[in-house]
Amino acid sequence: MSDKTDKSGEPTAGSAADLSKAAPQIKETTFENTKLSTAPLDWNEVWYTNCVLISAANVDQDLGWTREEFKKIGVKFAYLRSVGENDWYPHYIHNLDNLIRFGGLFPPIAVHADLRRTRLLGVTHAPHEGGCMMVRARDDIYRMIDLKGKKIGLSKSLNTIKNDWWRIQEEQGIELMLRMNGMTREDVEILEFPYADDWYNDPEMLNPIENPSELQTMRDHKHDLSQRPLEPALETGVVDAIYTQSKVFQQLQEATGKFKAIEDLSRYPDWTLQVANIPAAITCTEVMAEKHPELVVAYMKGMIKVGRWANEHKHAAAEILDRTTLYLDVEHTYRGIEHIDMVPNLSPQNLASVEIGKDFMLSHGYIKNDFDVQQWAAPEFLEQAAKELLNEQWVKKTGEKLPKAPAARIG
Known part of the structure; x- marks a missing residue:
C-alpha cells in the first residue's frame, strides 16, 4: 500500500x-478479477503461516521443533511462502487444504463463517x-x-x-x-x-522465503508505514485522531x-475490551482434521513444546520474537510477553474473547453467517498432543533408570 x-x-x-x-x-x-495460486495438494507436506504477533509459532520458526515432529511421521513441514506456487492469499482465506495458520483472530472467523469450514485448535491471548x-x-x-x-x-x-x-x-x-x-x-x-x-x-x-523472519529482515518492519496506513493522515492534519x-x-x-x-x-x-484481532488463533481445514488428524496432532505437539520452553525462558523468547513483532526492542518485547501464557489453549475465557470478536464482526456486517464458537473449537487435538508428549516423556525418563522402559500409562 x-x-x-x-x-x-x-x-x-x-x-x-x-x-x-x-x-x-x-x-x-475481487475473486472475479484476480487469479489465485497454490501448490498442488500433497498430504506428505504441511504448510504453515504466522502473523507478526505473540505466538509459539513465531518462536518455533527459529527453533524448528515442530518441523522435527513432522519429520518423525515422514511429512515435510514448510513455510507457506517457501515456494513460488503459493501466493499470500492462503494466509487470509485458507484456500490450501494442508495449511495450518497461527495468527490474528478476524481472518479465520471470516473464513469459517463465509468461505470454508475450519477447526479452531488453540489460541494465545495478549489480554492487555x-x-x-x-x-x-x-x-x-x-x-x-x-x-x-x-x-x-x-x-x-x-x-x-x-x-x-x-x-x-x-x-x-x-x-x-x-x-x-x-x-x-x-x-x-x-x-x-x-x-x-x-x-x-x-x-x-512472491520471491520464495524459507522462514517468516526473513521477510522482516529484508525491511525495517518496525518503522514500515504499510503497517500503519493512517499515520500520514494524522501527521498532516487530515484527521485529528486514529x-x-x-x-x-x-x-x-x-x-x-x-x-x-x-x-x-x-x-x-x-x-x-481486549479483543483487537486477538486472541491469536490456530486453525486448520476441516478436511485436514477429519482425514489426517495425525498432522494436526504433530503441529500441536510442536506448539506445546515451544510454548512451554518460551514460558520458562521469556528473555530468550523475546530475543526471537523481537525479530518479527512490533514492540520497540528486545526488552520491550520481554515486558510484553512476561505474563502471557505461550502454550496455546482453549480456555472458557479465551473462547469468550473469540466470541466477542465474532459477534462484533457479525453485527457490523464483516461476516454474513453466524456460527457457534464452542462447536468451532476442537480441543481433542490439543488434548491428544499433550497426552503423546507426556507418554514420550514417561518412556524417556523411565528408560534412563530401568533396563527396559515400561509402557506409557496414559491411553
Whole structure:
C-alpha cells in the first residue's frame, strides 16, 4: 500500500483518502478479477503461516521443533511462502487444504463463517492490548471529550477477497473508547480512507522465503508505514485522531515524538475490551482434521513444546520474537510477553474473547453467517498432543533408570 501525500499534505489516490473522493481512482480487487495460486495438494507436506504477533509459532520458526515432529511421521513441514506456487492469499482465506495458520483472530472467523469450514485448535491471548486513540503530540487534545466534532480516521481495504481485519479492530476500538467516555459515533466525524491492498499476488512480493523472519529482515518492519496506513493522515492534519494497538504500534508511534495516546483500553480492568484481532488463533481445514488428524496432532505437539520452553525462558523468547513483532526492542518485547501464557489453549475465557470478536464482526456486517464458537473449537487435538508428549516423556525418563522402559500409562 502507498502512504504518499502531495505537497499540501492531502492524501494521494494511492494512499489514505476520503472514500467519496478516492474510491473511483483505486482498483477494487475481487475473486472475479484476480487469479489465485497454490501448490498442488500433497498430504506428505504441511504448510504453515504466522502473523507478526505473540505466538509459539513465531518462536518455533527459529527453533524448528515442530518441523522435527513432522519429520518423525515422514511429512515435510514448510513455510507457506517457501515456494513460488503459493501466493499470500492462503494466509487470509485458507484456500490450501494442508495449511495450518497461527495468527490474528478476524481472518479465520471470516473464513469459517463465509468461505470454508475450519477447526479452531488453540489460541494465545495478549489480554492487555485493546488499543489506543492517538492524536498529534502538540495538539490541544488531552481527553476523548476533546475529540467532539473532530475527525477520526477509519481505513478501508478495497480488496474484497480477504477480510478487512485492520479496519475491524479500528472500528471496534473507536466505538469502545467512545463508549467508555460517554460518547457515541454521533459525537465525532468518522472519515474513511480506502487503499488498494492488492499486493498479495504481486510478482515482486512472491520471491520464495524459507522462514517468516526473513521477510522482516529484508525491511525495517518496525518503522514500515504499510503497517500503519493512517499515520500520514494524522501527521498532516487530515484527521485529528486514529486507532492504534496498545503497547506495540503505540510505542513505535510515540517514539517519533509526533504522537501521543489520550485513551488506552488496556488500562481498564474489563477483559472484554481486549479483543483487537486477538486472541491469536490456530486453525486448520476441516478436511485436514477429519482425514489426517495425525498432522494436526504433530503441529500441536510442536506448539506445546515451544510454548512451554518460551514460558520458562521469556528473555530468550523475546530475543526471537523481537525479530518479527512490533514492540520497540528486545526488552520491550520481554515486558510484553512476561505474563502471557505461550502454550496455546482453549480456555472458557479465551473462547469468550473469540466470541466477542465474532459477534462484533457479525453485527457490523464483516461476516454474513453466524456460527457457534464452542462447536468451532476442537480441543481433542490439543488434548491428544499433550497426552503423546507426556507418554514420550514417561518412556524417556523411565528408560534412563530401568533396563527396559515400561509402557506409557496414559491411553
